[in-house]
Amino acid sequence: MMSNKALLYHERTKHRFAGYAKGPDTLDWEMQPNPFRTFDGAAQVELPLAPENIFAPALNVNSIGALLHLAMGLSAWKEFGPDRWALRCNPSSGNLHPTEAYVLAEGIAGLDDGLYHYVSRDHVLEQRRRDDSGQNSDNPRLWIGLSSIHWREAWKYGERAFRYCQLDLGHALGAFAYAAQALGWRARAIENLDSAFIAARLGLDRDEDFGRAEREDPDALLQICLEPDSAPATPKPKAGVWAGKANLLDRRPMYRWPVIDEVSQATLRSPLPTSEETARDSAAGGNIEASRPNSLPIARRETAGEGEKPWSGADLILQRRSAQHFDARHIMPAEDFFSILQSLLPQERAPWTVWDFPPAVHPILFVHRVGEVEPGLYALPRHSQALALLRQLLDPEFVWSRVAGAPDELPLFQLRAGDARGAARRLFCNQAIASDCCFGMAMLAEFDAVERDPWTYRRLHWEAGLIGQALYLEAEGFGLRGTGVGCFFDDETHAFLGMKSTQLQTIYHFTIGAPLNDTRIATEPAYPQKQRPKAFAP
Template sequence: MPDLQVSIAEHYHERTKYDPETIHAKSQALNWEEQPIPFKSYKFGTSIDLKPYLSEDPNRDGWWQRLSKLLVCSYGLTGAIPTSGEPHYLRSSPSAGGLYPAEVYLISRGTPELPAGLYNYQARTHTLLNFWESDVWTSLQSACLWNPVLEDTQLAIVVSAVFFRSVWRYQDRAYRRIFLDTGHLIGNIELACAMTDFRSHLIGGFADEALNQLLYFDPEQEGAIAVLPIADLTQIRENLPLARTALPTAPKLDYPRIPDGGLLSYFHQATQIPHNPNAKVNWKVPEAAEHSDKFNFPFCHRVSTFCDPIDWEHDLHGLEQTMIHRRSTRAFSGEPLPIGELKAVLDFAYQPQHYIEQNLDRSPDYFDLNLVETFVAVSGVTDLEDGCYYYAPKAQELRQIRFKNFRRELHFLCLGQDLGRDASAIVFHTADLRNAIEQYGDRVYRYLHMDAGHLGQRMNLAASHLGLGASGIGGFFDDQVNEVLGIPQDEAVLYITALGRCLHRASRSRQR
């Protein structure tokens, strides 16, 4: 039997770590004949074409234009890579390996524009497929344990995961990447709502089985991951107060020996919330919701990160274009990054209150940012000494904890990817996993990775708008990251975002 003092979340995290001594022995050759299609199809339903509403034609219905923009900026197709067969489509939200495990559903309570029912967003054709015509809002409220945000809203987005799309490549570790990808998508939805006079409210505490049944999922293949009620800010009654986003589960300490290949499924089932429509939930936001700086290293070098906010242009046009044209960087030039640009990336990710005048949400929903910490390994930033820094978002400063250029070590830590070696700065998101489990139970593993992905997506967009390159990295030697960079050992590494100059952009700059 596994160690009964270790919860299933800790067990999963240890089992799915990459280790330099075992990674090659555990790696499996991909069966390309089984590569999953990243689009869901239905044999029935009625399609609503959203493409005509992408234009700014003032004669078209404004509500439909807003919804069309919201969906295309969140998860729509933005490009295609030619292959010998069907092109490999790119989307506005990044995904590990370009596998796109997430599906997006829209639930309507019944509005003058959209009849009550269930809709799937068909990204390939930018259409809404109505596959169930019925009033299911009360069932949604019950599955969400009567979250008060659903009392006055009329629409809700549900994000699901089709597990095998990621499992095909990443095996049991895919669970981490699924929730990081969902965090990217949540970040896009939040920002796209700000551009379209909507406001998304995040719900991570729901009865999994009830929600899966509502959407007719085969739970072995697909599961609900997050619910986002969408408030229409043009309607006064939908300007809603914030509510608690995360609910706890009891830690699971007693579980059998789980074979490789079955760990993801078992872990997902073990972190579900049972359906109790009579449960009394305190949905009030906890008073200590403000992020506090966890580490205050004595006598360390401190660098302020105060800076002017990024200008997203009139009506957030610059943000919209960035979301559509963003691409993950495949190679960095190794050239230095101006310190002001690193500060701006951190500012947009962590200081949303600086963007109120640009009509962005001053308090976007996360699950619990107090649980997520940030470290930055600097290898080439002007006016900033090389080394590893802790980023203190409340104080808005970088605190140096290691004095060294880590390019060679970062190349190793990132599984030999040149991105790790050539980046100017690499951001690490971490969490004290045991402490997080004490607060929220094993379900917190979902929350942590979605929050890390959300922060990573804000950094992606900020970097792209500034003309920088950014790439999320979900594969790394977990324990060695802490040892090499001096990150406290009880901090579990969740996600990495590499920042730097794109190789092709640097080449064009030299040519000019």
């Protein structure tokens, strides 16, 4: 029986055939909230871009500029008629970008010790706090803080927006994991921090600095480790001089969604007893090991001809886009399909090195056009006990046969053969991308842990976002494109899979295929001649 606010919120915000979750009745695109947070009065630090610093392993202001560019920076500007908008390296629902990034610096050349806020529009750091402690350049340390501004999503999507903010947080975690690995580093989440601690370290609890401005939820704190095997350390609270006032993103909001504030408060993390830190609450079992080499697909290096530039991870990150339409005739090779799925298994490579939580999200695949793989419905259990769990909870008529031609190490099972395009399209809110793609998926999350620890609701969505980030970059590496799908019919998907309990819930859908690009939309460089694009004014 659902008794906590996280589960009640999830039930309340399900899309159904009979009606969608509560959202705004109308949208005034001329009054869209400012997509960029700034802190007025904070000193700015100019940052260099990734291409000039991608192979600079030292921890300094230049390499931090490369890290932030690859993880959270702009990848391009788009124009269509009078409209102009930015694309970023980290994907976001509706391109609304609720996730903010902060830098905590100690002993780093080119930066005072203290706290900084990253402004992707200008590729600069705003100095929020200058610490009193002196620099220790012998032991430079860098932490990345992540927060969410829920109103950015709620403005368009209403009550369901909290879900999308958590998925985007997962995208951002993955973006930092990939960006750090491209630089030869490792991004590691500090897993045992309570939300109040994160808020204090990032200055998110300072009422005097926010005033009427939209508040930010404390989400996660990462340490950037120069050595892959380094254990993350917790930054100590420090005294310092604060500067900057948060800008107001939306001067005249048309709607309010109090249920988002309620679920946000209910899913904040409380301090953990030591025993719980060492025995995290999860129904997942041991990991399924993948045989794929411990190297990024986006870090492939191929022999280049004379005068040609070798392929790099930075190139792929910066070119990533979300597909808007797919070529419904394209057939992807089976070996590419298998390779993409292998990348989703837990292993010692980004983005899975970002934390140690056992996997608890499992893709169900709608395969339409994949080489020698028969069209139909498939399952990819991501830990050793998940196969039994899925067989127990899904339709007893499913056949659960191993896929011919798939690598032995890939736990891919056919559930049912047949054309699944119509079902996928209907379940993905009647969107053509679900039937025109080469394959789509619904991600089933193990929900039992949410009853015991509501904060797990956030983490399950973060894990789904990590899967999404892996899919985006893997697809890009094979000349395809991905699209995350937040609009789907929840319980109708469960019914289609024969589920009769709430122990598993679908929390994110995704599609991959050959993109069809709209040539009417013009593309401009993200930071032309390192000049800043014109500031956005709400």
